[in-house]
Amino acid sequence: MKNLLLTLSLCLSIACGHTQILNPEINVEVRIAEFYGNSDNDATTTDEQSMLITSILNDGTNSLNLSGCSIFDCDAPCTVNEDTDVGPFYFGWIRGWEEDVAIDFQLHAWGDEGGSECVFDTGDQDEFSGLASNFNLTNPVLTNNRNPIQWHADLGSNDGWLFDNSTLFNIKPQIIWAYRFGDSCSDPLDFGNIANGETKTHTNSNRSTPGVLMGEAAIGYTNQNGDFHASAEAYYSFSLAEASMVTISTDNPGTSYDTFLGLQAANCEEVITTNDDVSDFNLTSRIEIELEAGNYTVFVEGFEMEQGNFELSITANTIVGTQDLNAALPITIGPNPTDGLLNISIDDSSLLHDVVVEVYSLQGQLLQKNGLPTSSTTLDLGTYSVGTYLVRIITPEGQLTKKVLVY
Numbered sequence: 361m362k363n364l365l366l367t368l369s370l371c372l373s374i375a376c377g378h379t380q381i382l383n384p385e386i387n388v389e390v391r392i393a394e395f396y397g398n399s400d401n402d403a404t405t406t407d408e409q410s411m412l413i414t415s416i417l418n419d420g421t422n423s424l425n426l427s428g429c430s431i432f433d434c435d436a437p438c439t440v441n442e443d444t445d446v447g448p449f450y451f452g453w454i455r456g457w458e459e460d461v462a463i464d465f466q467l468h469a470w471g472d473e474g475g476s477e478c479v480f481d482t483g484d485q486d487e488f489s490g491l492a493s494n495f496n497l498t499n500p501v502l503t504n505n506r507n508p509i510q511w512h513a514d515l516g517s518n519d520g521w522l523f524d525n526s527t528l529f530n531i532k533p534q535i536i537w538a539y540r541f542g543d544s545c546s547d548p549l550d551f552g553n554i555a556n557g558e559t560k561t562h563t564n565s566n567r568s569t570p571g572v573l574m575g576e577a578a579i580g581y582t583n584q585n586g587d588f589h590a591s592a593e594a595y596y597s598f599s600l601a602e603a604s605m606v607t608i609s610t611d612n613p614g615t616s617y618d619t620f621l622g623l624q625a626a627n628c629e630e631v632i633t634t635n636d637d638v639s640d641f642n643l644t645s646r647i648e649i650e651l652e653a654g655n656y657t658v659f660v661e662g663f664e665m666e667q668g669n670f671e672l673s674i675t676a677n678t679i680v681g682t683q684d685l686n687a688a689l690p691i692t693i694g695p696n697p698t699d700g701l702l703n704i705s706i707d708d709s710s711l712l713h714d715v716v717v718e719v720y721s722l723q724g725q726l727l728q729k730n731g732l733p734t735s736s737t738t739l740d741l742g743t744y745s746v747g748t749y750l751v752r753i754i755t756p757e758g759q760l761t762k763k764v765l766v767y
Contacts, residue, residue, distance in 0.1 A: 380560040381596075382550045385540040387579050388461060390415050390426060393513060394532035396521070398437035399471025399486040407436040410477055410484075412468040413531060419461045429478035436471075441532075461537075463515070465492045465522055469529035488529045492522040507669050509538045509567035509580050538579040539564060539594075545584065545628035545657050548595035551674060556604050559675040563614045566660055567667045568592045583661075588634065589620055591662035596672065597626070599655045604676040605722045606651050608658055611644040614671025618663040621645035626655035636663060639746045648722055648748055650679055677722065691753055697765035700742025702751065706735055720750040741766050 397409030414427040432440050467490045468480070475481040492515070506512050513534045516522040520532040542549040542564065551560045569580030581592035600606070610619040622634045635645045643663070660670050690707035704717060715732035719739065727744070730737075732753075741749060744766055752761040 380551060381562050382552045383541050384549075386461070386537050387540050388417065388535060388537040389579060390417070390463070391511075391534050392430070392531050393511075393520075393534045394439055394441040395430065395432060396437070396439050396530040396532075397432065397434060397469070397471075398528050399469075400436040401471060401473065401485070405435050406433045407438075408433050408472040408477070409436065409438075409529070410470055410472040410480075411529060411531070412478065414466040415533070416464040416466070417461055431472065431477045463535065465515075465531070465533060466490070467492075467523065467529060467531055486528050488526060490523045490526060490529075492516070506535075506537075508565045509536065509570065510565075511536045511570060536570070536579055538581075542594045542596065543581050543584075545595050545624060545659070548597040548657055551596060551598040553599045553601055554604075554606075554674055554676045556602065556676050556678045559673055560598070561612070561671060561673040562596070563669065563671045564594050564660075565667070565669050566592050566594050566662055585622070585659060585661070587631070588622065589661055589664050589666075591620075591665050591667055593659040593661040594670075596658045596660070596674075597655065598658070598674055600651055600653050600676060603650065603652050603679055605648070605679050607646065607648050607673075607675040607677075607722070609644070609646040609673050609675075610660060610670045611638050611642065611646050612671035612673055614669060615644050617668030617670070618643040618666045619645045619670055620661050620663050621647055622659045622661075623647055623649065624657040624659065626657060628657060632656075646747075691755075691760055693751060693753075693760075693762050693764070696762070697767050698741065699767060700740060700744075702739040702741055702764060704732065704737050704739065704751075704753065706732060714756050716754040718752040718754070720752065722748055722750065 392413065395409070395411065397407070399407055399409055401407050409432055411430045412427070413430060414425060417424045417426070434440065467488070470480050470487045471485045473483040473485060475483065480487055511534045513520040513532060515533055515535065518524050521530045522533065523530050539549060541547055549562065551562070554560055566581055568582060581594055583590055583592050585593055608621060608623060610621060620634065620636050623632045624630060625632060633647055633649060635647045637643050638646045658672070658674070660672055662668070692705045694703055706715065717728070717730045717732055717739065718726060719728035719741065720726055727749070728739070739751070741764070746767055749764050749766060750761055751764050752759060
């Protein structure tokens with residue numbers, strides 16, 4: 361088979377805003393994985409199949425035409441693919457487009473019997489023309505089985521073949537895409553500012569480049585941070601306008617593998633904290649931390665060489681105060697950390713009937729509210745997930761709030 365001849369025309373005028381990241385542009389590559397030809401000249405055992413293939417990509421703002429001429433010899437009918445020839449054959453790429461991309465394929469094919477191989481001329485036979493239209497990459501990508509950084513051959517309904525009713529010629533195209541940003545701490549996907557009470561999410565993959573690509577559009581991540589695991593990382597940035605209690609998590613439905621999370625300062629030099637697993641029975645990751653106003657970077661990678669899809673969420677909440685309003689209160693809380701049972705004792709029995717004990721999540725949700733019937737009481741926190749909670753004790757003499765870690 362002879363190589364595809366590519367003609368590219370590209371117009372870029374990007375206007376994004378379809379997700380909760382500010383720079384959701386994507387890179388896409390298109391290739392033809394298999395060709396089918398059935399123009400059979402009974403006088404010869406080698407039949408030359410000629411195909412003019414055009415792929416038209418459009419994201420509503422940009423337009424790109426990719427066209428190529430492919431010629432292969434075989435004893436028709438025959439299928440040519442990477443097992444029988446040197447394919448697949450790469451059509452081209454787009455770089456820095458919106459997430460929603462429509463793709464049309466046009467095929468003009470015939471059996472070539474002389475003259476120009478890429479022109480249907482005198483003596484050629486079995487001319488065929490077909491159009492397959494409007495295959496969309498639509499966010500959220502996890503819902504339509506076209507995850508990032510994977511080749512997808514599901515564009516045609518007949519095992520990937522585009523033209524259901526054609527007995528003469530057919531093609532099986534494949535597409536692969538990835539977010540343009542996120543491959544390094546200095547070039548991250550950007551959530552922008554996250555206000556208190558706000559959660560921002562994004563679905564992505566930490567996969568590395570799968571096999572050979574044309575090389576013009578960066579598709580796939582690499583291992584930039586060798587201090588932790590050998591898998592590839594995806595990087596995100598966010599900012600806080602005020603001090604906040606921040607929860608960074610892959611413990612979401614879109615996560616499919618054993619993740620590892622890291623939080624870095626904006627200078628990409630200081631790693632503030634990391635988390636591998638939420639618990640022994642949960643292989644996703646979560647970081648809960650108080651952060652000052654400023655800019656931060658998050659990286660998502662896999663444990664050891666793990667890779668797959670992840671759903672990252674970042675939540676900011678107002679910090680619930682933990683200061684002692686009356687440090688002289690005769691109250692003892694422990695053990696801390698605890699495996700679930702927390703003892704509270706009070707030395708002044710005159711306060712017992714007026715004491716209220718409240719337990720909050722770090723997001724400010726009230727989880728328990730009880731009185732203190734005796735001078736020594738045990739709270740059961742064992743039904744809560746592993747993490748940090750706030751225990752507030754309110755008395756007529758003041759109140760005391762303590763962070764308690766449940767492990």
